[in-house]
Amino acid sequence: MDFRPAHxxxxxxxxCPRRSLAxxxxxxxxxxxxxxxxxQGEERRDVESWLAENPGVAFKTHCSAxxxxxxxxxxxxxxxxxxxxxxLLPSRPEKRVWAPSADLLLTGSxxxxxxxxxxxxxxxHSEQADTLAALFWTFTAVLGLVWLxxxxxxxxxxxxxxDGRGESAEARPAVKRPxxxxxxxxxxxxxxxxSGLAVLSFGGQRTxxxxxxxxxxxxxxxxxxxxxxxxxxxxxxxxxxNEIRIPVGSPVEIKLTTADxxxxxxxxxxxxxxxxIPGKRNELRIEASKPGVYRGQCAEFCGQQHAHMAIFVVAxxxxxxxxxxxxxxxxxxxxxYLRKQRVFTSALLESSQ
Amino acid sequence: xxxxIEERHETRDSDLGDEELRARLSKTWGTTGGLIGVLSTVDHxxxxxRYAVTAFIFLLAGGVLAIIMRLQLARxxxxxxxxxLYNQLFTMHGTTMMxxxxxxxxxxxAIYLVPLMVGTRNIAFPRLNAFSxxxxxxxxxxxxxxxxxSIRPDVxxxxxxxxxxxxxTPGKGPDYWAQMITFTEVAALAVSVEIIVTVLKQRAPGxxxxxxxxxxxxxxxxxxxxxxxxxxVMLASSMLxxxxxxxxxxxxxxxxxxxxxxxxxxxxxxHPEVYIIFLPGTAFVSAIVATFSRRPVxxxxxxxxxxxxxxxxxxxxxxxxxxxxxxxxxxAAFFTASSMAIAIPNGVQIFCWIATxxxxxPVLKAPLIFVLGFFFIFVAGGLSGVMLASVPIDxxxxxxxxxxxxxxxxxxGGTVFPLVAAVYYWFPKVTGRLxxxxxxxxxxxxxxxxxxxxxxxxxxxxLYGMPRRVYTYPAEMGWGGLNLLASAGAxxxxxxxxxxxxxxxxxxxxxxxxxxNPWDADTLEWATSSPPQPQNFDRIPFVTSGSPLxxxxxxxxxxxxxxxxxxxxxxxxxxxxxxxxxxESPAPSIWPFLAAFATAVAFIxxxxxxxxxxxGSPVVAILLVAWFWPKTTEENA
Numbered sequence: 001m002d003f004r005p006a007h008x009x010x011x012x013x014x015x016c017p018r019r020s021l022a023x024x025x026x027x028x029x030x031x032x033x034x035x036x037x038x039x040q041g042e043e044r045r046d047v048e049s050w051l052a053e054n055p056g057v058a059f060k061t062h063c064s065a066x067x068x069x070x071x072x073x074x075x076x077x078x079x080x081x082x083x084x085x086x087x088l089l090p091s092r093p094e095k096r097v098w099a100p101s102a103d104l105l106l107t108g109s110x111x112x113x114x115x116x117x118x119x120x121x122x123x124x125h126s127e128q129a130d131t132l133a134a135l136f137w138t139f140t141a142v143l144g145l146v147w148l149x150x151x152x153x154x155x156x157x158x159x160x161x162x163d164g165r166g167e168s169a170e171a172r173p174a175v176k177r178p179x180x181x182x183x184x185x186x187x188x189x190x191x192x193x194x195s196g197l198a199v200l201s202f203g204g205q206r207t208x209x210x211x212x213x214x215x216x217x218x219x220x221x222x223x224x225x226x227x228x229x230x231x232x233x234x235x236x237x238x239x240x241x242n243e244i245r246i247p248v249g250s251p252v253e254i255k256l257t258t259a260d261x262x263x264x265x266x267x268x269x270x271x272x273x274x275x276x277i278p279g280k281r282n283e284l285r286i287e288a289s290k291p292g293v294y295r296g297q298c299a300e301f302c303g304q305q306h307a308h309m310a311i312f313v314v315a316x317x318x319x320x321x322x323x324x325x326x327x328x329x330x331x332x333x334x335x336x337y338l339r340k341q342r343v344f345t346s347a348l349l350e351s352s353q
Numbered sequence: 354x355x356x357x358i359e360e361r362h363e364t365r366d367s368d369l370g371d372e373e374l375r376a377r378l379s380k381t382w383g384t385t386g387g388l389i390g391v392l393s394t395v396d397h398x399x400x401x402x403r404y405a406v407t408a409f410i411f412l413l414a415g416g417v418l419a420i421i422m423r424l425q426l427a428r429x430x431x432x433x434x435x436x437x438l439y440n441q442l443f444t445m446h447g448t449t450m451m452x453x454x455x456x457x458x459x460x461x462x463a464i465y466l467v468p469l470m471v472g473t474r475n476i477a478f479p480r481l482n483a484f485s486x487x488x489x490x491x492x493x494x495x496x497x498x499x500x501x502x503s504i505r506p507d508v509x510x511x512x513x514x515x516x517x518x519x520x521x522t523p524g525k526g527p528d529y530w531a532q533m534i535t536f537t538e539v540a541a542l543a544v545s546v547e548i549i550v551t552v553l554k555q556r557a558p559g560x561x562x563x564x565x566x567x568x569x570x571x572x573x574x575x576x577x578x579x580x581x582x583x584x585x586v587m588l589a590s591s592m593l594x595x596x597x598x599x600x601x602x603x604x605x606x607x608x609x610x611x612x613x614x615x616x617x618x619x620x621x622x623x624h625p626e627v628y629i630i631f632l633p634g635t636a637f638v639s640a641i642v643a644t645f646s647r648r649p650v651x652x653x654x655x656x657x658x659x660x661x662x663x664x665x666x667x668x669x670x671x672x673x674x675x676x677x678x679x680x681x682x683x684x685a686a687f688f689t690a691s692s693m694a695i696a697i698p699n700g701v702q703i704f705c706w707i708a709t710x711x712x713x714x715p716v717l718k719a720p721l722i723f724v725l726g727f728f729f730i731f732v733a734g735g736l737s738g739v740m741l742a743s744v745p746i747d748x749x750x751x752x753x754x755x756x757x758x759x760x761x762x763x764x765x766g767g768t769v770f771p772l773v774a775a776v777y778y779w780f781p782k783v784t785g786r787l788x789x790x791x792x793x794x795x796x797x798x799x800x801x802x803x804x805x806x807x808x809x810x811x812x813x814x815x816l817y818g819m820p821r822r823v824y825t826y827p828a829e830m831g832w833g834g835l836n837l838l839a840s841a842g843a844x845x846x847x848x849x850x851x852x853x854x855x856x857x858x859x860x861x862x863x864x865x866x867x868x869x870n871p872w873d874a875d876t877l878e879w880a881t882s883s884p885p886q887p888q889n890f891d892r893i894p895f896v897t898s899g900s901p902l903x904x905x906x907x908x909x910x911x912x913x914x915x916x917x918x919x920x921x922x923x924x925x926x927x928x929x930x931x932x933x934x935x936x937e938s939p940a941p942s943i944w945p946f947l948a949a950f951a952t953a954v955a956f957i958x959x960x961x962x963x964x965x966x967x968x969g970s971p972v973v974a975i976l977l978v979a980w981f982w983p984k985t986t987e988e989n990a
Binding site: 118119120121122129131132133135136139140143144146147150151153154156157158160162168169170171172173175176179182183186187190191194197198200201202204205207208209225260261262264266268271272273274275277278279280282283295297298299300301302303304305306307 | 436437440507508509513515516521606607611612613647648649651652655677678679682685686689690693694696697700701703704705707708710711712713714715717725728729732733736737739740742743744745746747748749750751752753816817818820821822823824825826829830831873875898899900903904
């Protein structure tokens, strides 16, 4: 097999975005400007300028991280993100927890997709998502083997050499002993394989639901058609929309409720999804292991614009996060943008009078 | 007519020679012409074909919707159809495929084939059978008529509340959807009752429980699943309509209701529904594998036990559709175990079929080729189902394209490929002509490649984070390439059905005559002429083996003593199939059609006013009285 170097892969697909996440996020930010219930303490800036002011954020797309093992690719990335951030980017992608074959598979499939992982379950950036991805690959390997064995059996059944029996039907063919042994073996092995997988699954369930440690931060996420209201609880609480900023390395408790219909909160790189259901409060724990921007999207059909109900989780270094949080909690200062809006609003009022 | 009046009731089949018996029976059991005659028929074969044709039309309609969706998704940020229309399209696609194609098409084959396979002259409760068809037809017409008139449900085939509540979806769409459920479920329940009674009480003498063809066993289990599963969804959809029409608050959390109640009721039906759709597929596979391997399916007893196990287990899995609603950990784990457990009886079935092919001498005709496609696709879909059974994995894959890929592998691989095989296999039974083999092989190539190209990439899309039911996606997500590939595959897959349609049309006109038993198969439906006479069998066969046509040869013993000029059946005992009594089978009647029509009017009216039920019920009751009005014939001897 002739595998192309990974950095060539990256440029292969027509869809592989130049600015991918940055672009999406900017769109998101723009959308928030129109979002209802916008709270006072909020400030909105373009992602580039924000990044420039917050050099601690290692802004990168997961796509480039997984597929860019060499200098050449870092140059690629150079063009994508502001200079101020570049020196802080990790120069080499870190080792994955799962098997190297998984890497190959991901790379191979990237041939088709152009770019994997803007919000990918196969691109984990937290312990929880790591566990889920590892479990997924284990299941895939075991069940893929089962599929291969079954297909091999079928192929052999069709092609094996037969004695000179004619085509006439046999109403009562003798039941052969080897076939009975094969049957027993099949029954036993499938029971063993399934039990093994079930035990692995229970183990995985323990890991993702079982963490009882106190969370450093509690955030309420309230689903609306079709946006996310984010409320930082506690003293000096504040609200944002469609964006959650969290500190890297500490568990964050997310309380999920909905204001209207059922939604589902899903940031694949950080955790599995959990529904937001009327009359019920679900709790999800996320913890990013690295700084970065992680996209998510409502995963339960929630009406007309379900497709556009995206959310971004920005994981910041703890001190950056604290600075941002303090900014948010402080009384609102009129920014250039807000001033402009005020002028615009008064112009509207005047014209309507 | 030669027989005198007094003798009419006396003529028995033993009194007549073969030619005259056939002519007389065919007159007794035949369907009269004219519009009234067509609407009055109670012949299970005629109704079975109507069911099948209607279901195929809905399959094509659902397929067209799928193609429009695939064209929309082929490119990112596409504006081919807007959000509103797209949501209507996937709702109608799912609803049509599940309720108007998936369930009825299995019933169609059961209605046509089960009475033939058990060696009887008509299905049990034939008028109910006619009624069920019209109810199904009216339900489908209502949903699609509403669609044409822009009354379009757009909240998914699962209609989750509160999205489907009046507050969030004010139009009449969800009401049409919910009422359509009532229609198709009434039809499905009726058919299930008929199949169960036919199988248990009308088997040919000598067809003991262990000589019932696996096809018939499968349809029996299938019918029991319907009877236990469907009431849940009828209840749920009625509660939804009541919430919407008369402000009951079953699903309103603010008023003490519970949106999760809907999900429990819906999936308590919804998961068995998967098996309701899939089991007919296994029935086809069992029949075809046996015929083309030239021997009965290996392991009759394990096969039957697996079917029954699937029937029971299918009711213990529904919560795996709700793993991300925030369930208690242990509760969810239970459903992981039960969902994985059902892989065992399914594995037993797969093993037995492959063992049959191994031991036998497979003849690679079109039906068997499609069955081989079934193995390839269905096994993959079943195994990805094991992944979804795991709670942790499901939290990542739930409601993504991974699930879309999974259930299309299971349902298309498990049902549609065997269904196409079944069409090729039983087409000569129905028409007396063979379908074109060569076109069949081209169709397979197109379907197999098209299907895998369309649906395999969806696994990857799901893992790369693409949720279901999104009408578009930004180019930056990088999903464009795989989606384009999937759309291209979908076009090929759709084309394969057009090719089949073409093959069916030309073969029905000018295909080579098949003879009565073109595949040298072993089950009783091939013991009669192709196409069968209205009476199915001139003389009811007496069964002495599980493969009667292979072990008994031409000199099959027969049962004699049935009246010729009246519709008479042999009723046998449940386990041993000993002849019990002769029972009269109902004659054609227009009342079932009228009753179905009145029921449809009442149901549709109830979407607009609850009073429609009040006014409609007496009308339906009067029609039912007319339907059941006792005839002045003398009691059977």
